[in-house]
Amino acid sequence: MLKERLITQLPKTRIESTEFRFVPRHIGIMMDGNGRWAQARGLSRRDGHRFGTLNVRRALDACARYGIRIVTLYVFSTENWGRPRDEITGFFELLAEVIDRETENFRREGVRLIHSGSLDGIPPVLAEKVTRAVANTRANRAYTLNVAFNYGGRAEILRAVQEILRAPISADAISEELFERYLYTAGLGDMDLVIRTGGDQRLSNFFPWQAAHGVFYSTPTFWPDFDERELRRALQVYNQFWQAQNKM
Numbered sequence: 001m002l003k004e005r006l007i008t009q010l011p012k013t014r015i016e017s018t019e020f021r022f023v024p025r026h027i028g029i030m031m032d033g034n035g036r037w038a039q040a041r042g043l044s045r046r047d048g049h050r051f052g053t054l055n056v057r058r059a060l061d062a063c064a065r066y067g068i069r070i071v072t073l074y075v076f077s078t079e080n081w082g083r084p085r086d087e088i089t090g091f092f093e094l095l096a097e098v099i100d101r102e103t104e105n106f107r108r109e110g111v112r113l114i115h116s117g118s119l120d121g122i123p124p125v126l127a128e129k130v131t132r133a134v135a136n137t138r139a140n141r142a143y144t145l146n147v148a149f150n151y152g153g154r155a156e157i158l159r160a161v162q163e164i165l166r167a168p169i170s171a172d173a174i175s176e177e178l179f180e181r182y183l184y185t186a187g188l189g190d191m192d193l194v195i196r197t198g199g200d201q202r203l204s205n206f207f208p209w210q211a212a213h214g215v216f217y218s219t220p221t222f223w224p225d226f227d228e229r230e231l232r233r234a235l236q237v238y239n240q241f242w243q244a245q246n247k248m
């Protein structure tokens, strides 16, 4: 508990959101580096994931202060099933706790929760919590939080193809606009900025369709340390890119 208080009591530096000319509408975050963050402190990977989940609240608050209305978080990839069983179980327990803890906040803040991914193979209690949270927040409009949980980008595209064929829709009627409606992110639009923490510059099957035109930003900072200042740095890079484009 003491450890958790440390992170929730970090001072919040308020930054004016008018600072940036270009504010991404939709950002994606690949929250990587929990394990290495913990290792560097002599903690367990599970502790790393615990601090990682605690940091979600801080990151979402920072996004809101900058006027970002749609955030997609990479929580668990289909490739993550390859991890040790007890790490996966512990991770699922943490997720269930987060959903319970955040439910009331989502209602108060007007957050609509969307799930991208499959619930196949997910423990029934957790699957039920996800389904309920999505249903209960459906009418919320202030922010959208898209949770990529048991998500894989290629699987998402194949699923869309299957549903289009099943509809059935004729080949000539298939456009980018139509295709998008069959993705988990239907209606959310393109990802303008993708942030990856933990230093790797890999795409890891993260929304290949939606992020096709996005700006990719990688920071060596591990996810539990990613704060408002870090987000600000990412937004600076995003603005440098768009300012340069606008001069051409």
Ligand code: IPE
Pocket (backbone or CB within 6 Å): 031, 032, 033, 034, 035, 036, 037, 052, 075, 076, 080, 091, 198
């Ligand atoms: C990211 O942290 C969280 C998930 C992928 C679930 P990692 O667990 O990948 O941490 P590192 O990359 O090993 O440090």
Ligand code: IPE
Pocket (backbone or CB within 6 Å): 030, 031, 032, 033, 074, 075, 076, 077, 079, 080, 200, 202, 204
């Ligand atoms: C990417 O992190 C997936 C999530 C952040 C959930 P990983 O640590 O699983 O990275 P890769 O797939 O090995 O690159």
Ligand code: MG
Pocket (backbone or CB within 6 Å): 032, 033, 034, 198
């Ligand atoms: Mg990793």
